[in-house]
Amino acid sequence: LTPTGSLDPRLRGELDRSGRTPALLAFVAAVLWLLVGSFFGTVASFKFQFPDWWQAWAPMSMGRIRPVHLNTMIYGWASMAMLGVSLWLVPRLVNARLRWAPFASLGILIWNVGLVIGILLIFAGRNDGLEWLELDRVFSDPFLVIGGGMVGIAIIRTLLTRVVKHLYVSVWYIAGAFVWFPILFLTGNYPGFAGIESAAANWFYAHNALGFWLTSISLAAVYYFIPKILGRPIYSYQLSLLGFWSFAFFYSLNGMHHLIGGPMPTWMVSTSIVASVMMVIPVTAVAINHHMSVIGRFGALRYSPTLRFIVLGAIAYTAVSLQGIFTALREVSRVTHFTHWTIGHSHVGVYSFVTFVLFGSMYYILPRLLNREWPSARLIGWHFWLTFGGIFAYVVGLSIGGVYQGLALLDPAQTFEASVRAVAPWLTVRSFSGLVLSAGHLVFAWHIVLIYRSRGKEAGMLAWQEPRPIIVEAPEGVR
Amino acid sequence: MLAASGVLILLSILVGIVGFGFLVWGLLNGQFDELEAQAMVPLDEEDLRLLRPWETPSQCEQRVRDHGTLLQARDSDWGGRL
Numbered sequence: 001l002t003p004t005g006s007l008d009p010r011l012r013g014e015l016d017r018s019g020r021t022p023a024l025l026a027f028v029a030a031v032l033w034l035l036v037g038s039f040f041g042t043v044a045s046f047k048f049q050f051p052d053w054w055q056a057w058a059p060m061s062m063g064r065i066r067p068v069h070l071n072t073m074i075y076g077w078a079s080m081a082m083l084g085v086s087l088w089l090v091p092r093l094v095n096a097r098l099r100w101a102p103f104a105s106l107g108i109l110i111w112n113v114g115l116v117i118g119i120l121l122i123f124a125g126r127n128d129g130l131e132w133l134e135l136d137r138v139f140s141d142p143f144l145v146i147g148g149g150m151v152g153i154a155i156i157r158t159l160l161t162r163v164v165k166h167l168y169v170s171v172w173y174i175a176g177a178f179v180w181f182p183i184l185f186l187t188g189n190y191p192g193f194a195g196i197e198s199a200a201a202n203w204f205y206a207h208n209a210l211g212f213w214l215t216s217i218s219l220a221a222v223y224y225f226i227p228k229i230l231g232r233p234i235y236s237y238q239l240s241l242l243g244f245w246s247f248a249f250f251y252s253l254n255g256m257h258h259l260i261g262g263p264m265p266t267w268m269v270s271t272s273i274v275a276s277v278m279m280v281i282p283v284t285a286v287a288i289n290h291h292m293s294v295i296g297r298f299g300a301l302r303y304s305p306t307l308r309f310i311v312l313g314a315i316a317y318t319a320v321s322l323q324g325i326f327t328a329l330r331e332v333s334r335v336t337h338f339t340h341w342t343i344g345h346s347h348v349g350v351y352s353f354v355t356f357v358l359f360g361s362m363y364y365i366l367p368r369l370l371n372r373e374w375p376s377a378r379l380i381g382w383h384f385w386l387t388f389g390g391i392f393a394y395v396v397g398l399s400i401g402g403v404y405q406g407l408a409l410l411d412p413a414q415t416f417e418a419s420v421r422a423v424a425p426w427l428t429v430r431s432f433s434g435l436v437l438s439a440g441h442l443v444f445a446w447h448i449v450l451i452y453r454s455r456g457k458e459a460g461m462l463a464w465q466e467p468r469p470i471i472v473e474a475p476e477g478v479r
Numbered sequence: 480m481l482a483a484s485g486v487l488i489l490l491s492i493l494v495g496i497v498g499f500g501f502l503v504w505g506l507l508n509g510q511f512d513e514l515e516a517q518a519m520v521p522l523d524e525e526d527l528r529l530l531r532p533w534e535t536p537s538q539c540e541q542r543v544r545d546h547g548t549l550l551q552a553r554d555s556d557w558g559g560r561l
Contacts, residue, residue, distance in 0.1 A: 012523065093520060166510060168520040172501070179497055187490055200487045208494070227521050229557060231529055231542070237518035241511065248498035252491050268487065299533035306558025363558035374559040381561060 114143020
């Protein structure tokens with residue numbers, strides 16, 4: 001530690017290096033899955049305009065490529081990138097080298113082997129038939145459990161050997177995610193559920209995977225990078241803890257609101273609606289805290305790619321959470337349930353929030369892992385505007401189309417065909433938005449290839465550990 | 480009805496107990512003491528001394544008063560360049 005109690009930059013470099021291999025492995029896998037998932041998502045979307053396209057070839061039929069898109073994005077792109085962020089962030093926050101790094105690397109490889117097997121089986125027509133749980137529970141899921149468990153053990157082991165007493169709020173979120181997710185994944189895949197139980201357990205898993213896995217680690221990144229870039233602590237640390245603990249206690253019951261109108265016990269759905277409304281507490285706590293931390297410094301978004309992606313991601317978190325709370329109400333759900341509104345809503349969560357936060361995190365972390373600067377400001381700009389524009393059009397289109405579709409479905413004077421016609425133009429908007437998003441992903445992947453191939457310092461002192469020139473002297477009498 | 484919902488009740492309790500366990504552990508281990516200091520954990524001394532081009536002159540002056548001389552930032556400090 002330096003005399004002021006801050007960590008010596010050289011030691012910081014050591015900590016970064018300790019998780020370099022598994023984190024890089026996870027990020028490379030994440031980007032590959034992002035490209036695969038984008039391709040199949042876009043193809044699936046265009047099938048709404050051209051239903052017969054590739055339909056004769058079973059592996060490319062809608063019923064197979066749609067779950068391929070979902071599973072590659074959740075367990076490939078998002079999960080891999082989140083593992084990379086966690087493996088890099090935890091050593092930094094607990095001032096301890098990553099323990100059992102080779103073990104974590106092996107875990108990442110095993111996870112990916114399981115995912116490849118699961119995706120190939122979905123193409124072959126074999127999946128578990130439950131949303132978010134399509135990967136085969138015999139031939140694929142065990143790899144994910146073992147691989148994820150190995151990464152989790154490395155992270156928990158690092159936490160146990162930490163040299164700081166207190167756990168920063170980001171560490172709470174990451175530690176929680178690595179304890180909650182195995183419970184959720186194992187119970188979600190338990191084969192003994194039937195009928196109503198199966199539907200309940202399915203949505204218990206799917207909604208909590210979004211919350212206790214994707215949201216947890218993404219919020220951990222937000223709480224780290226906003227102070228880091230702005231050079232000032234989070235507005236209220238107390239509020240951040242309130243946000244975490246209320247999230248931990250209210251979130252788990254939310255999933256049943258997906259089954260409003262289904263043959264479920266009324267008390268179960270009502271409890272879920274109440275729990276969903278209670279999410280106002282953590283969401284408001286997080287939203288106020290993030291906003292107040294950035295206020296007065298929004299100009300930073302013109303300079304920092306990391307902050308630009310992360311702040312927009314944080315805004316999307318507030319938006320998707322409030323949208324989710326309203327959608328959980330019976331009167332709103334009556335219109336939006338079984339419509340494309342839900343797809344738009346889920347993309348605000350998984351893309352505008354989680355994916356944007358992960359993009360922002362990778363922009364900060366990758367130069368440190370590779371010891372090189374990003375080669376092109378223009379490519380970062382293209383990546384941002386393509387993904388921002390794409391997801392904006394995507395969400396607006398599906399939200400408007402979904403409401404028209406829902407209203408048409410509720411109108412007994414209209415045929416089912418009328419509901420399809422009502423949403424059709426908005427599905428075209430969605431397909432072209434998908435193309436724009438995919439173009440953004442290609443730019444991002446190409447930029448990663450460029451940074452990897454660019455010349456940098458491979459050994460010795462990292463660039464950001466070298467002494468920096470002093471450019472503003474302190475006035476007399478100040479420090 | 481209750482029997483059919485049993486699995487969900489048990490799962491929710493299980494997840495809740497994990498959170499509750501964390502909370503008790505945190506309370507017993509003083510994790511909620513010295514919150515002001517905890518908020519500074521992500522920030523190194525150098526982070527506080529970087530010249531941030533978006534800061535107003537008064538914000539910049541405040542940073543000099545609080546943390547001393549300011550240092551030149553690199554692109555990677557902001558996650559790249561725009």
